[in-house]
Amino acid sequence: MNGLKNIRNIGIAAHIDAGKTTLTERILYYTGRQHKMGEVHEGSATMDYMVQERERGITITSAATYCSFKGHTINIIDTPGHVDFTIEVERCMRVLDGLVALFDAVAAVQPQSETVWRQANRYKVPRIAFVNKMDKIGADFLNVIAKMRERLMAPAVAVQIPIGSEANFLGVIDLLEERAWTFSEKDLGATVIEIEVPPEYRDEIKSLRAELIERICERDDSLLAKYVAEEHITVKEIKTALRQLTCQGQLVPVLCGSAFKNKGVQTLLDAVIDYLPAPDDVPPIRGRVPSKDKEEERRADENAPFSALAFKVQSDPHVGKLTFIRVYSGKIAKGETLLNVRENKKERIMRILRMHANHRQDIDEVRAGDIVAVVGLRSVLTGDTLTDPKHPIYLESIHIPEPVLNVALEPKTRADQEKLGTALAKFSEEDPTFRYRTDEESGQVVVSGMGELHLEIIVDRMLRELNVSAKVGRPQVAYRETIRGVAEGVEGKFIRQTGGRGQYGHVILNVEPSDDGKEIVFEERVVGGNVPKQYFRAVEEGVREALNCGPLKGYPVIGVKATLIDGSHHPVDSSELAFKIASSLATKEALRRANPVLLEPLMLVEITVPEGYLGEVIGDLNTRRAKIETIDTNNPQACTVRGLVPLAEMFGYATSLRSKTQGRGSFTMEFHSYEEVPKEMAPVGEEIGVKL
Ligand code: GDP
Numbered sequence: 001m002n003g004l005k006n007i008r009n010i011g012i013a014a015h016i017d018a019g020k021t022t023l024t025e026r027i028l029y030y031t032g033r034q035h036k037m038g039e040v041h042e043g044s045a046t047m048d049y050m051v052q053e054r055e056r057g058i059t060i061t062s063a064a065t066y067c068s069f070k071g072h073t074i075n076i077i078d079t080p081g082h083v084d085f086t087i088e089v090e091r092c093m094r095v096l097d098g099l100v101a102l103f104d105a106v107a108a109v110q111p112q113s114e115t116v117w118r119q120a121n122r123y124k125v126p127r128i129a130f131v132n133k134m135d136k137i138g139a140d141f142l143n144v145i146a147k148m149r150e151r152l153m154a155p156a157v158a159v160q161i162p163i164g165s166e167a168n169f170l171g172v173i174d175l176l177e178e179r180a181w182t183f184s185e186k187d188l189g190a191t192v193i194e195i196e197v198p199p200e201y202r203d204e205i206k207s208l209r210a211e212l213i214e215r216i217c218e219r220d221d222s223l224l225a226k227y228v229a230e231e232h233i234t235v236k237e238i239k240t241a242l243r244q245l246t247c248q249g250q251l252v253p254v255l256c257g258s259a260f261k262n263k264g265v266q267t268l269l270d271a272v273i274d275y276l277p278a279p280d281d282v283p284p285i286r287g288r289v290p291s292k293d294k295e296e297e298r299r300a301d302e303n304a305p306f307s308a309l310a311f312k313v314q315s316d317p318h319v320g321k322l323t324f325i326r327v328y329s330g331k332i333a334k335g336e337t338l339l340n341v342r343e344n345k346k347e348r349i350m351r352i353l354r355m356h357a358n359h360r361q362d363i364d365e366v367r368a369g370d371i372v373a374v375v376g377l378r379s380v381l382t383g384d385t386l387t388d389p390k391h392p393i394y395l396e397s398i399h400i401p402e403p404v405l406n407v408a409l410e411p412k413t414r415a416d417q418e419k420l421g422t423a424l425a426k427f428s429e430e431d432p433t434f435r436y437r438t439d440e441e442s443g444q445v446v447v448s449g450m451g452e453l454h455l456e457i458i459v460d461r462m463l464r465e466l467n468v469s470a471k472v473g474r475p476q477v478a479y480r481e482t483i484r485g486v487a488e489g490v491e492g493k494f495i496r497q498t499g500g501r502g503q504y505g506h507v508i509l510n511v512e513p514s515d516d517g518k519e520i521v522f523e524e525r526v527v528g529g530n531v532p533k534q535y536f537r538a539v540e541e542g543v544r545e546a547l548n549c550g551p552l553k554g555y556p557v558i559g560v561k562a563t564l565i566d567g568s569h570h571p572v573d574s575s576e577l578a579f580k581i582a583s584s585l586a587t588k589e590a591l592r593r594a595n596p597v598l599l600e601p602l603m604l605v606e607i608t609v610p611e612g613y614l615g616e617v618i619g620d621l622n623t624r625r626a627k628i629e630t631i632d633t634n635n636p637q638a639c640t641v642r643g644l645v646p647l648a649e650m651f652g653y654a655t656s657l658r659s660k661t662q663g664r665g666s667f668t669m670e671f672h673s674y675e676e677v678p679k680e681m682a683p684v685g686e687e688i689g690v691k692l
Contacts, residue, residue, distance in 0.1 A: 098276030189262025279369030305391035306330030350376030481550030485595035492586025505578030542583030
């Protein structure tokens with residue numbers, strides 16, 4: 001029944017408060033998935049089910065949900081608006097086929113709409129736009145379109161116009177079909193009523209319709225010929241062309257409504273079906289076949305070998321570990337076995353679930369193009385590819401940025417410490433941009449994340465959901481260490497001989513900077529078998545342990561290649577533990593001798609401001625050790641400055657930018673690379689705050 005053509009995988013993206021949650025609620029209500037309408041201001045909205053989300057009235061986690069409308073399955077992936085949750089946005093964009101970009105009819109293009117728009121550009125996601133809050137005082141539909149063109153350079157075209165506006169907003173007119181609809185007040189807008197097109201709109205319809213058709217025809221060769229020859233073009237032909245142009249990202253159809261006043265939601269769903277791509281309207285996914293080491297593609301076809309991407313792992317109090325997957329090709333039924341390509345591990349699918357916010361429904365199988373959650377996968381992490389065990393392929397993984405901020409946690413009691421350990425493991429499994437480690441000396445736990453809000457929310461969830469008492473430190477930059485020199489033949493010994501069985505481990509190591517400067521590399525080149533093969537793994541573990549805690553300030557060490565070149569063993573006393581300790585000692589000493597330096601995260605910062613504020617913003621950046629790369633003044637309303645700035649200089653930047661630009665500037669920031677901290681800037685004692 002539901003072939004590929006009847007599936008839409010969409011996200012709804014917006015600036016905070018534009019009405020995304022309200023709109024999603026209405027969609028779920030009208031499509032019959034839910035019987036009571038939740039209101040955000042009452043804190044009962046279905047999609048926002050975490051306590052923090054309800055309290056803050058914002059959406060943090062990307063919950064996937066689905067609904068059916070006019071014979072189509074629509075999977076909705078809820079995308080968060082805040083930049084600290086980049087990983088959530090990344091994973092959504094990765095598995096979406098199309099996006100509904102939501103705008104506030106009064107505020108028009110807000111800073112976060114710009115950020116999300118750029119992210120969608122990067123992933124080439126086809127879009128339609130919905131101008132919400134048409135009922136608000138000051139609502140101006142055509143102004144939003146003008147701002148989209150001006151500030152986002154979006155090829156936006158009106159496909160609807162509102163009937164009335166502000167308190168008199170009644171419904172919508174479809175420009176192509178020249179038909180008008182209102183929404184029944186009696187049943188919360190559930191009944192859509194077609195009405196006569198109000199005569200006073202004739203002129204406006206005529207001119208906007210002509211503009212729309214012109215924009216479509218000038219981009220579609222076959223229609224252009226007819227248009228120029230002034231031949232008749234049918235509405236169907238125009239809609240087909242508009243669908244194609246939207247799927248290719250050449251046009252963005254713009255609609256309007258008021259989610260809160262229950263108007264325009266069903267007509268938006270019509271447009272999702274009419275203009276946004278089905279899974280086989282987008283190019284097939286590509287990946288690398290491990291055995292052949294070459295690229296192949298997987299077409300969205302249920303007869304092709306199975307391939308899917310795990311885009312979110314979430315623990316669930318009722319069913320345990322849930323893995324959200326986007327199926328790209330093939331089909332799979334409950335009880336069948338899949339391969340986790342990264343781990344080369346086979347895993348059985350115990351259950352397949354359709355997710356509706358926090359409710360779920362068991363289904364028996366899933367096919368190409370669909371999005372579901374599965375239960376039973378143990379080894380799978382975000383970004384992993386799952387395939388038919390006979391046809392493995394690595395799909396392009398989700399880009400996981402490095403965490404850049406640390407916060408120290410000090411559990412109050414031993415019981416708190418134990419609970420904290422379990423919680424940390426769970427959170428880092430769910431969110432790959434969240435990491436943690438324990439400092440053995442101080443007992444402090446250091447958690448790392450993408451930004452202040454990211455860490456604040458996680459720490460808050462942990463303390464609250466698990467009832468852990470802990471002292472929470474201030475956020476600090478996550479520094480790294482590396483080496484600039486080489487240390488050769490460094491010895492490490494761990495020998496205890498006290499009657500009975502002793503300990504004997506002895507290694508000789510070299511350390512040097514690794515080629516790409518990033519990974520930690522370990523090799524063995526032992527001559528004469530002085531260190532038996534069975535201890536190589538323990539030696540490697542010792543190296544990695546030592547690299548966790550650098551010689552300068554105890555930050556993790558990166559960009560190091562360590563080579564085991566010699567050592568010795570004892571036939572009775574040698575053990576894995578002894579070799580691990582010996583190797584850790586040798587590595588620590590070697591790092592000290594190899595000219596260690598401190599690295600700091602350098603952020604790629606992009607700032608958008610009206611031209612008048614440009615000078616001041618650049619001046620301010622210069623005091624923050626910024627390396628400005630480009631300044632684009634093509635659009636005087638929205639000039640962009642791109643540059644690299646150390647994270648340490650970016651604390652409180654949002655506030656500073658706001659006050660320097662009277663709230664008109666916006667910025668995004670993401671991790672770029674690590675760079676050596678200039679000697680005079682090196683953090684000292686207190687400034688690091690946390691003793692790592
Ligand atoms: P989100 O942050 O994008 O998820 O936005 P919400 O759905 O939480 O909405 C933010 C606020 O705007 C809430 O108080 C909503 O009731 C209100 N709101 C949402 N849609 C509309 C609308 O169409 N008209 C008006 N007047 N208010 C709306």
